[in-house]
Amino acid sequence: MNDVAAAAGVALKTVSRVVNNEPGVNAATALRVHAAIDRLGYRRNDSARTLRRGRTASIGLVIEDAADVFYSSLSRAVEETALHHGCLLFTGSSQEDAARERDLVLAFCARRVDGLIIVPAGTDHTYLAPEFEAGTRAVFADRPPGAGCEADVVLSDNVGGARAGTAHLIAHGHRRVAFLGDLPRIFTAAERLRGYREALAAAGLPYDEGLVAMGPAEPARLRADLTRLLGASDPPTALLTGNGRTTVETLRALASITGSAPGPATTGAFPDRAPPGLGGLALVGFDDFELADLLGVTVVAQDPARLGRTAADLLFLRLAGDGGAVTRFELPTRLIPRGSGERPPPPRRDRG
Amino acid sequence: MNDVAAAAGVALKTVSRVVNNEPGVNAATALRVHAAIDRLGYRRNDSARTLRRGRTASIGLVIEDAADVFYSSLSRAVEETALHHGCLLFTGSSQEDAARERDLVLAFCARRVDGLIIVPAGTDHTYLAPEFEAGTRAVFADRPPGAGCEADVVLSDNVGGARAGTAHLIAHGHRRVAFLGDLPRIFTAAERLRGYREALAAAGLPYDEGLVAMGPAEPARLRADLTRLLGASDPPTALLTGNGRTTVETLRALASITGSAPGPATTGAFPDRAPPGLGGLALVGFDDFELADLLGVTVVAQDPARLGRTAADLLFLRLAGDGGAVTRFELPTRLIPRGSGERPPPPRRDRG
DNA sequence: CGACGCCTGGACAACGTTGTCAGCACGCCG
DNA sequence: CGGCGTGCTGACAACGTTGTCCAGGCGTCG
Structure with a gap:
């Protein structure tokens, strides 16, 4: 200059x-x-400008994994909103690691981002107190902050969605519905388990721990759990999978277990169709995913882009000076019937 | 302090x-x-630190669309490498818009990022000259920079991949292979078209413009093009789709055209299987995609994560002071046969 | 014709940090 | 006992920008 x-x-x-x-x-x-x-x-030189003016016109986004379509959609929506406000976006993936989440957030804060959008991996966010003190604003998305951290949060209706998905299967005659979720320490997984249980209770069905398998969506883990579930004396006739990755890996695992491979299309019309490899199982997946429509997989859809947009809008509202009380948004989910969730259970042999 | x-x-x-x-x-x-x-x-306050020290320990990444799995995988790999070098990452999506690419890049430069990784949307990068002058380094990924811009670039072997995919179909007896690609102004689309033509030429087959449809992967566009292609007097017996989005939308369009929906798995074993809705068509898709394995879709796979990793490694090499000549990496592609690309053409009616 | 106000341009400090260099105290050695 | 090296600490300028304040020139109005 x-x-x-x-x-x-x-x-x-x-x-x-x-x-x-x-x-x-x-x-x-x-x-x-x-x-x-x-x-x-x-x-x-915007570094100098930033230093002089106090505001950096940048925000930080911490998600779980940038390569996962759920979070990348969320991320894209945040980016769009940020750009619209003349803000640049720092991104980082926590990899479901609380320490890494914290390091990323603090690194963003050291860069003096104006605000943060966080999909938390950890459950202790007291480390944010000095940042809040310094005027940094944060909005949590997809999962709430840990206890003692007062901040806005935007969630999906996890309980309601899981309840609806489970009820849908029950309504189609299923009495043995298994739940395949993520680690229960993850908020959304725990909430969806809760929704699943609520639906069972509402239908007067017992909660059977043997029908529940919680863990990361790893092929080997799922194959083992599914083999166990399906080999039991009273196996499930339907599955509720707890997130997109799990749904996809479950389809894969089932295909490998049943040994069946996808086949040419039959002329069977909706709702008789069902994805390949399901055997006689009915399936509802939490989260929509690419090609679920073609595969005929019934899902409880979240709207990750809306999640991101809402969180970003809220953040910019705060940055504009809105000092209202901390809010908690809960976005609705939508059940999309595509065939796999509408199949009745096979006739029960023990009643034959 | x-x-x-x-x-x-x-x-x-x-x-x-x-x-x-x-x-x-x-x-x-x-x-x-x-x-x-x-x-x-x-x-x-890292802004002040940055100002004083000259280096910001941050890099900028401009991709086409953060929500697309191809770019989000690339992005994730870049992020990982950046973090490994103690760098934070700015991300932005150009949306295939040259002006937006430029604005993002210049905004990153104003923030004094140490380096840039760019998936270019435009073809004129002379605007980067002052930045290079000022010491900023840039590596182009997936597509090369425009003429007159000397910079490292990391590509996939688009020509070779398309050639291999086309040759694969020809080897299975197809003589009428259609190519569905993106807009020819996009480098990768043009290169893949070139590979397609080379394979035809190598097999002594004529290049028929009527078998080629280039455009964005929009459902309506693809449905129209496919309807035209399949309704022609001498329709194609096989398709080569030019990228992941196009492959997926083509599957969707075909399903809607043929009216067939996915059906329960048959016991047909590889390589007899094929995805639902293909009719008698053979298909090879450029880019691997989620569930392509289950659907039995043969693909020419790129490795977006490796693309990102290579570009980032190269950038940090440059930032570390490597002053060697500008390089051009070309990563190999891999043909993964899964059924849809191994189906022979139907017996020709006119030879009855 | 003079005073006042507006328009334009410039000098200077400050943002929060780091690099340079100087100073001080202490201990050791001559 | 004095000089000097060493280990620690501090003063100060500088990074590149912007906010504040002031000065000078010119037009206008009394």
Whole structure:
């Protein structure tokens, strides 16, 4: 900027004014300054600007895994909103690791981001207190913050969605519905388990721990759990899978267990169709996923983009000075019947 | 920092030394400083640090669309490498818009990122010249920079992959292979078209423009193009789809055209299986995608994570001072046969 | 014709950090 | 006992920008 001023034969401050479109600069002078800027290839140093002004016009986003379609959709929506507010976006993946979440958040704070959107991996967010003190705002998305951390949060209706999915299966005659979820320490997994149990209770069905398998969506784990479930004396006739990854890996595991491979399309019309490899099982998956429509998989759909958009809107509202009480949004889920969730259970042999 | 110094009864510089783990501070003094830091909840201001030191320890990544699995995988790999180098990552989606790409890149540069990884949407990168002058390094990924821009680039072997996919179909007896690609102004689309043509030429088959449809992967567009292709007097017996989105939307369009829906698995074993709704068509898709294995879709797989990792490694090599000549990496693709690409054409009616 | 106000431009400090250099105390050695 | 090296601490400038304040020139109005 100094060089530009020298080249244009004006004072530093005049260049600053021109660069920032501030009024009070003669048109001819501005022209001379612009010419110098172009000639020298000058670009304003936003680090210095940031330092002087206090606001960085950037926000930080911590998600679980940028490569997962759920979070990448959320991320994309946040990015769009941020850009709309003239903000740049730092992103980082916590990998479901509380320490890494914390390190990322603090690194963003050290960069003095104006705000944060966090999909928390950990359950202790007291480390944020000094940041809040310093004026940084945070909105939690998909999962709430740990106890003692007062912050806005935007969630999906996990309980309601799981309840609806389970009830849907029950309504189609199933009495033995298994639940395959993620680790119960993960908020959404625990909530969905709760919804599953509520639906069972509402239908007067017993809760059978033997029908529940919680853990990461790893192929080997799921194959083992499914083998156990299906080999039991009173096996489930339907499955509720607790998230998108689990649904997909369950389809894969089932295909490998039943030994069946996808086959050419039959002419069977909805709702007789069902994805390949399911055997006689009915299936409802939490989370929609690519090609679920073609595979005929019934799902309880969340809207990750809306989750991200809502969180970002809320954050910018706060950054604009909204000092209202901490809020908790809960976005609805939507059950999309596609065939796999509408199949009746096979006739029971022990009643034959 | 000033407050910390006052609270600890030491000079500013001493706090700086403690914060940066610089040697030459008495252990007792350091302890006092640490206590003051904790008490005040002090966090170093990296904006100021950045300003003083010149390096920001952050890089910028511009991709096409953060919500697309191809780019989100690439993005994730870049993020991992960046974190490994103690760098934070700015991300932005260009949405295939050259102006937006430029704005994002320049915004990152104004933030004084140390380096850039760019999946270019535009073909003119002369706007980068002042940045290069100022010492910013850039690596292009997936697509090369426009003419006149000397920079490292990491690509997939688009020509070779498309050639292999086409040759695979030809080897299975197909003589009428259609190509559904993206807009030809997109580098990868043009390259894959080239590979397709090379394979035809190598097999002595004519290039028939009527078998080629280039455009964005929009359902309506694809449905129209496919209807036209399949309704022609001499329709294709096989398809090569030019990217992941196109493959998925093609499957969807075919399902809606043929009216067939996915059906329960048959016991047909590989390679007789094929995805639902294909009719008698053979299909090879460029890019692997989730569930392609279950659907039995043969693909030419790229490795987006490796693309991102390679680009990031190259960037950090440059940032570490490597001044070698500009390089151009070309990563191999891999043909994964899964059934849809191994089906022979139906017996030709006109030869009855 | 003079005073006043507006428009334009510039000098200077400050943002929070780090690099440079100087100073001080202490201990050791000559 | 003095000089000097060493280990620790501090003062100060600088990074590049912007906010505040002031000065000078010119037009206008009394």
